[in-house]
Amino acid sequence: MDSLNKGAFNFFRSDTQRDLALLTKALDASISGIIITDNTLPDNPIVYCNNAFLEISGYDRTDIIGHNCRFLQKNDRDQPERELLRKAIENGESCVVDIRNYKKDGTLFYNNLFVSPVKDENGNVQFFIGVQNNVTQRVKAEIKLREQQALMEKRIVERTQHLKESKDYLNSIVQTVRESLIVLDPTFKILSVNDHFIKVFKVTRDDTIGKEMYELGNGQWNIPRLKELLETVLPTNNPVEEFEVEHDFPRIGHKLMVLNAYRVELEGEYKDRILIAIEDITDRREIERRKDDFLSIASHELKTPLTTIKGFIHLMKSTVPAEADGKFKAALEKTDVYVERLNSLIAELLDVSRIQTGNIELHKEDFEFDKMVAETVDGLQTATKSHQITVDGATHSIYNGDESHIIQVLNNLLSNAIKYSPGSDKVRVHLSEVGNYIKVSVTDYGLGINHQDQKKIFDRFYRVGEIQQHYPGMGIGLYVCDQIIKNHGGSLWVESEPGKGSTFSFTLPVHTEHQQ
């Protein structure tokens, strides 16, 4: 019995040792760091650590055994997780924290620490087991995410504030502009109007908001052509530009209004709206009319005495004695030149006033187009030393049109090409047939015209800002040319690059039976 007991005991002992060795091996094979602290000893020192803990912490066993775990935090003591740990240990409870720890070489790592008490049969805590994992990457990702969220929230707050400010800012502009503004929804119902609209049309917001645009007043905007145009604004994004409405408006009487409509481009809440800007141009048009009248009267009045002066000069020239003073003859010649210049300026002004009153008359006749171009170029070339004018291409057309007016257009484009290209010595005329049109292009290599001015130069009296001081002119040549070409059913346009030069082209429709 005794020997049996002893044998059994031996067997048991060797089994326990084997188990212990196995357990230690298992602990060392774990990829989690494991430590055991002895709670019965002062300051709860570490009594065991596995290999993974050495790996995670970078310390040697001798640096670890006998120490309290706090060395892992170095001087980074101000962590709320430490307080959680302290309380759990005090109360003999388990807890999990992510805590900032430092390796022996000072590198920070986030330690996911699970602390669990080991109690004796009386419930007193004997040991604590700490299982640790380096979760630096996860925690860093979480911190980054939190930071990004915070940044995003901050941006949203800023953006909301910015939007509010922009809205207030836009609102103040809309309310102060000196144009009447209306915003329509896609069914042409009025969503809002600005103060200027209320003032100009002498209406209230209640009279206006929620109504269909065409129901307003006494139906002043209920114009089939306007309706047609407005209906294309949203689907095609094409604005309605400079649509004139002359009407007897309720409360404000007979007025001339000009209307522009655009699709509101903002995405989101304000998509699919139409913004209409209306300007009262009654007074402006009246002033323009008076100016035109003045121009017409003045040029007519100037023309008559000038014709008489011209007659006298010719008389003097034909009767001047052969032995007359050379100075006198030269003065007479100069007077003739200047009177001729004055005469053509007045003729231009008369052209403008004739166009204004719709009195420009075309005397259409068949003429050889290419011959007319060659002769006009020759005429100008004789008077021009600075530039060489070349003609290439051909239209091969007998054209039916007002020859003298077309010559006037060509002369104008050529003299502009010469005038506005002081640094170059070439002007090129190119003729071509394009479908049922003849096309003439005049190219110079001079100052060029910037994009904004390209549209305006065909307006009467418009001259490009920096040019007007240096070159003589009245800004009506292109206006007259444009009207002449339009009256022939053609179009005139410019392509230009500042500093490189310009090409003015016009097309004229030809009837096939007139082509050679």
Ligand code: ADP
């Ligand atoms: P004017 O030459 O008398 O000013 P135009 O109506 O012929 O009047 O021309 C209007 C304006 O267009 C000119 O003042 C000038 O600014 C610009 N312009 C016309 N032709 C040219 C050109 N070939 N190159 C550069 N600018 C030009």
